[in-house]
Amino acid sequence: MKKIGIIGSSGRMGLLLSQAIKMDNFYHLGKDYNKGSKYRLQEVFIDNDFIIDFSSLDLIKDIISEALKNPKPIAICTTGWKQSNFKKELEALAEKVPIVVASNTSLGANLQRYLVSLLSKMLDVSYDIDITEKHHRNKVDIPSGTATSLVNEIKKAKKENFNVDYSSNSLSHGPRPDNFIGVHIERSGNLPGEHEVVFTSNSELISVKHIAFDCKLFALGAIRIIKWFDQYQPKPGIYSMKDVLELNRGKNVK
DSSP states (O other): EEEEETTTTTTTTHHHHHHHHHTOOOEEOOOOTTOOOOHHHHHHHHSSSSEEEEOGGGGGGHHHHHHHOOOOOOOOOOOOOOOOGHHHHHHHTTTTEEEEEOOOOOOHHHHHHHHHHHHHHHHTTTTEEEEEEEEEEOOOOSSHHHHHHHHHHHHHHHHHHHHHOOOOOOOOOOSOOOOOEEEEEEOTTTTOOEEEEEEESOEEEEEEEEEETTTTHHHHHHOOOOHHHHHHHOOEEEEEEEHHSSSSSSSSSS
């Protein structure tokens, strides 16, 4: 059986992923890495067939650096970091192995993103757009990686289809600006995650909402990435959950 190495194995998602892998018949856990780990990052990359990162923002630089020395197919699922800050390093790694960058690994959340992209292309600039995201009180990144991905998806669609540049922020005071994405954030209790995107005109309101009831769905999504690596053997490159879920059919697969 092939081995999966988890970076961030002692965190909330790392523990759930470990449990999910133990219940899987095709893969087993290899050496892992966390803050109190007895293994070094180098050992994790050498020992395993696939790597999944659910760690923290401050480890991203070290992870990419180690991946360049010992390249293995890797899913980077940590949120709060910007790909643009590591553009050169990621491009170099993408020449050697497939990389999946996924701020949210759940099936439903990625289908939501796909639908939001379609709506952003079809609905003109007369529709106001708002994103509301809710998470547990201890979540660090604000806004969430998923909310940021939704914002970027909308901006891209509006630029490509209407040649309009959208801005995004939380509403403060005064009238609403044109071509603006309102981002509203709540951090309360133990909410696993909720994202709602609303398109509102003078005549109608269209809402696309995703609610995560159980964080296990993110672990199952991460295993789905590993199975995609294993079964489809994608060419070296940078991929997203769109590729894993075959929303970009036929792209860069052997």
